């Protein structure tokens with residue numbers, strides 16, 4: 314059987330992770346860290362394209378892996394127009410939307426752009442898989458209550474879908490045959506209701522919905538937020554930063570690292586305990602909402618992301634939601650494998666790549 318060599322690229326805000334797979338086997342893995350000095354030279358995230366591409370090429374060179382030997386390159390997809398989940402061919406219109414930041418700036422916008430550039434030089438195809446804008450929401454979930462504002466699906470689609478598939482496999486079933494609630498607990502938090510392979514409702518993890526997280530406020534009491542916006546104390550940029558970046562745990566406790574918070578709690582800091590408990594409480598409430606979305610038919614609840622390593626948090630959440638269904642804990646995120654698997658399904662002819670035609 315033909316073996317495929319696949320390069321997966323996952324650009325984050327301060328690092329670019331790269332992995333090379335020979336079919337399912339990982340043969341090289343590297344996290345290329347970028348100092349704030351290097352990154353801050355660039356005005357926009359997409360301006361970092363040449364810099365990050367060159368760093369990847371150097372790392373491949375050092376590892377002795379030739380670009381021309383690659384059979385495909387896959388990147389984490391960014392803030393595109395809303396699309397259903399799956400593996401997409403990188404196309405010119407996609408590149409345009411990623412470059413202009415059609416839905417905003419995000420490090421993952423670079424994933425598709427760099428993947429295409431490197432793949433083109435190897436005369437190989439390039440893909441993105443389950444970008445953060447995967448939108449499979451039911452229409453009823455789009456209604457916010459204010460006609461000027463529609464709810465949007467922006468979440469950790471890549472890790473949510475990969476862990477939901479893994480939960481289904483553990484239950485001996487296909488993803489398309491189960492109902493799963495996935496709570497991704499990372500720097501941002503998203504909680505999605507997966508109904509037979511479609512994420513029919515999920516909080517917009519990037520822009521003030523759902524539970525608060527280490528760096529984001531999640532949903533807020535809107536009347537009070539409106540008053541704050543018109544208090545003339547803050548600019549729009551400052552308010553946006555309060556919602557995403559400087560909100561949530563970091564605003565209360567001055568750290569975005571859950572491990573620091575646990576240390577504070579162990580040392581008797583009561584405020585830290587209250588804030589940490591509140592985050593777990595809000596995640597549990599969101600899981601409860603998703604159970605209602607799925608009409609109580611829940612095969613499993615998955616807790617994933619970096620904070621799912623925390624026994625304190627997973628215990629606190631489990632106490633409130635275990636009545637809904639079995640809880641599976643998959644700590645961390647395996648986005649590199651998820652990217653490679655998405656590309657492999659296409660290369661092996663198991664899935665037809667989707668076209669970005671919106």
Ligand SMILES: Nc1ncnc2c1ncn2[C@@H]1O[C@H](COP(=O)(O)OP(=O)(O)OP(=O)(O)O)[C@@H](O)[C@H]1O
Pocket residue numbers: 469498499500501502527569570571572573618619620621622623645646
């Ligand atoms: N062993 C651990 N125990 C508790 N918390 C942990 C542990 N390891 C990592 N974390 C926490 O996980 C959080 C980061 O999670 P993760 O790495 O999933 O986020 P990210 O990739 O930066 O952001 P996102 O998941 O939103 O894309 C941090 O708050 C970190 O403190």
Ligand SMILES: CCCC(=O)O
Pocket residue numbers: 445467468469470500501502518519
């Ligand atoms: C919302 C998806 C990814 C992120 O947390 O930035």
